[in-house]
Amino acid sequence: MPITRRIEEVAARRLGVKFVGSSDPTPDTDASNSFLFGDHPATRSLAEATDVEFLDTTLRDGEQAPGVSLTPAEKARIAKRLDDADVSVIEAGSACTGPGERETIRRVTSLDLDATVVSFCRGVRNDIDLALDCGVDGVDIVVPASDRHIETKVGTTHEQVVRDTVELVEYAADHGLWVEVLGEDGSRADLEFLVELMSAAMDAGADRVCVPDTVGHATPDRMLEIYAALNEVGPTSTHTHDDLGLAVTNALVGVAAGADLVHGTVNGIGERAGNVAIEEVAIALDHGYGVGTLRTEELYGLAELVANSTGVPIAPNKAVVGENAFTHESGIHTDGTLKDDSMYEPYPPERVGRERRLVLGKHAGRAGVEAALTEHDVGVGEDELPEIVSRVKELGDRGKRVTDADLLAIAEEVRGQERERRVELLDLTAASGSGTPTASVRLRVKGEERTAAGTGSGPVDAALTAVRGALGSAADAQLEEYHVDAITGGTDAVVTVEVTMSRGDRTVNVAASDADITTASVRAMVDALDRLLAYDEDTVLADD
Numbered sequence: 001m002p003i004t005r006r007i008e009e010v011a012a013r014r015l016g017v018k019f020v021g022s023s024d025p026t027p028d029t030d031a032s033n034s035f036l037f038g039d040h041p042a043t044r045s046l047a048e049a050t051d052v053e054f055l056d057t058t059l060r061d062g063e064q065a066p067g068v069s070l071t072p073a074e075k076a077r078i079a080k081r082l083d084d085a086d087v088s089v090i091e092a093g094s095a096c097t098g099p100g101e102r103e104t105i106r107r108v109t110s111l112d113l114d115a116t117v118v119s120f121c122r123g124v125r126n127d128i129d130l131a132l133d134c135g136v137d138g139v140d141i142v143v144p145a146s147d148r149h150i151e152t153k154v155g156t157t158h159e160q161v162v163r164d165t166v167e168l169v170e171y172a173a174d175h176g177l178w179v180e181v182l183g184e185d186g187s188r189a190d191l192e193f194l195v196e197l198m199s200a201a202m203d204a205g206a207d208r209v210c211v212p213d214t215v216g217h218a219t220p221d222r223m224l225e226i227y228a229a230l231n232e233v234g235p236t237s238t239h240t241h242d243d244l245g246l247a248v249t250n251a252l253v254g255v256a257a258g259a260d261l262v263h264g265t266v267n268g269i270g271e272r273a274g275n276v277a278i279e280e281v282a283i284a285l286d287h288g289y290g291v292g293t294l295r296t297e298e299l300y301g302l303a304e305l306v307a308n309s310t311g312v313p314i315a316p317n318k319a320v321v322g323e324n325a326f327t328h329e330s331g332i333h334t335d336g337t338l339k340d341d342s343m344y345e346p347y348p349p350e351r352v353g354r355e356r357r358l359v360l361g362k363h364a365g366r367a368g369v370e371a372a373l374t375e376h377d378v379g380v381g382e383d384e385l386p387e388i389v390s391r392v393k394e395l396g397d398r399g400k401r402v403t404d405a406d407l408l409a410i411a412e413e414v415r416g417q418e419r420e421r422r423v424e425l426l427d428l429t430a431a432s433g434s435g436t437p438t439a440s441v442r443l444r445v446k447g448e449e450r451t452a453a454g455t456g457s458g459p460v461d462a463a464l465t466a467v468r469g470a471l472g473s474a475a476d477a478q479l480e481e482y483h484v485d486a487i488t489g490g491t492d493a494v495v496t497v498e499v500t501m502s503r504g505d506r507t508v509n510v511a512a513s514d515a516d517i518t519t520a521s522v523r524a525m526v527d528a529l530d531r532l533l534a535y536d537e538d539t540v541l542a543d544d
């Protein structure tokens with residue numbers, strides 16, 4: 001036998017796979033048999049993984065992200081949206097954390113959701129009692145699995161861990177709870193011990209077992225090894241972290257090897273590099289393999305709710321829910337997208353509850369600029385368009401996002417149009433501090449001065465109330481988006497506020513910069529109102 005063939009054969013035996021020598025017939029290449037890691041005996045095609053469901057742990061593992069703390073009301077709101085999105089299991093918190101957390105879990109259980117609501121429990125009986133007290137449907141019991149955790153952290157033995165686990169599972173199951181056992185740091189545990197521990201948990205009455213990649217250390221190969229070994233033990237769940245940027249891949253490998261419950265969080269928030277993002281796994285299965293799991297059109301609303309509640313912003317380039325995921329700026333991409341929606345997108349934004357955006361900047365081209373102008377009912381001549389495009393690019397070159405207001409102003413300038421402003425901010429005073437925030441504004445409305453005052457939850461809110469007071473019913477516009485950027489650091493920072501406002505079926509975005517955030521905000525909003533009112537010549541700017 002040639003030496004290379006013998007090496008291959010030995011390697012195959014070590015990896016536990018069938019050796020296919022070079023003289024053997026070519027393997028089956030049918031697409032329906034295309035397994036993620038070759039013809040591994042323990043995997044299935046992801047297209048067959050139609051049984052996959054999600055356990056969301058945004059309210060537990062997600063909340064463990066540095067600086068995140070959710071109020072009971074916020075947790076209840078998120079739980080409701082998770083349920084609307086068809087998440088099957090919601091980990092509402094850890095009952096052992098304290099009375100406040102228990103109150104929150106009770107609030108979630110009292111929502112009477114379709115989802116199974118569970119509490120995270122350490123491997124002690126009291127934690128299960130506290131969870132029962134909150135009226136949960138089930139528990140996630142975490143027990144040490146790696147030698148590091150068993151010997152160094154807890155100071156116990158493998159045998160004792162198995163005995164304790166069996167006792168806890170029996171106790172929880174006897175109380176009618178759905179039980180999942182998590183072997184902490186399982187991806188670094190001895191595989192033989194993992195199988196022994198998880199088999200004992202299943203025999204004691206657990207509904208399923210999970211091997212968390214607690215520190216995000218696992219490679220796809222390690223995941224395959226673990227989940228292939230647990231295949232015969234019982235139903236399995238994945239719990240992956242993104243420290244190596246492999247959280248989605250690892251979850252998919254677990255699913256390919258038979259796991260049917262994926263733990264994750266919205267936006268992937270969590271300790272360190274975070275957990276796997278449920279929206280990413282759901283869309284990978286949906287788009288990549290035609291497997292439906294969550295109600296994907298709910299995903300963007302959920303992402304926004306979690307970002308707003310936790311204060312953890314979504315990175316603009318984040319898959320599925322990032323601001324730029326369906327935004328096209330470059331001339332070539334915009335032109336292509338205008339010809340065919342799917343030219344530069346893997347799937348339509350509506351699938352995840354979003355809309356496509358074409359924005360203008362330094363990469364703008366003729367087609368994009370013309371389309372944007374048409375959207376604002378501005379028709380320009382063939383001789384005017386090149387000049388408008390070049391000014392848009394010039395503004396973009398200076399590092400600025402070109403807003404609707406910028407584009408309209410450029411078009412007016414190029415076309416030599418004088419535009420009469422409907423509404424203009426003349427003066428603004430705002431005060432906040434220990435009392436109720438108040439603001440007063442002086443506006444010029446169609447040539448006539450008006451003043452009004454208002455109160456609000458903060459100075460910006462108070463100023464907006466005052467603007468509304470001065471404009472009456474003409475200010476019936478909605479603030480769709482509000483975004484603040486500090487251009488320079490330090491306490492003397494200049495901020496740019498960008499707002500998107502809509503009125504009827506018209507939408508306009510405007511930016512304004514100032515050293516004072518309230519002034520920048522109000523100026524942007526007044527400018528947006530001015531643009532929106534221009535669409536409607538008949539609007540009576542009454543003092544009502």
Ligand SMILES: [Zn+2]
Pocket residue numbers: 061212214239241275
């Ligand atoms: Zn975790």
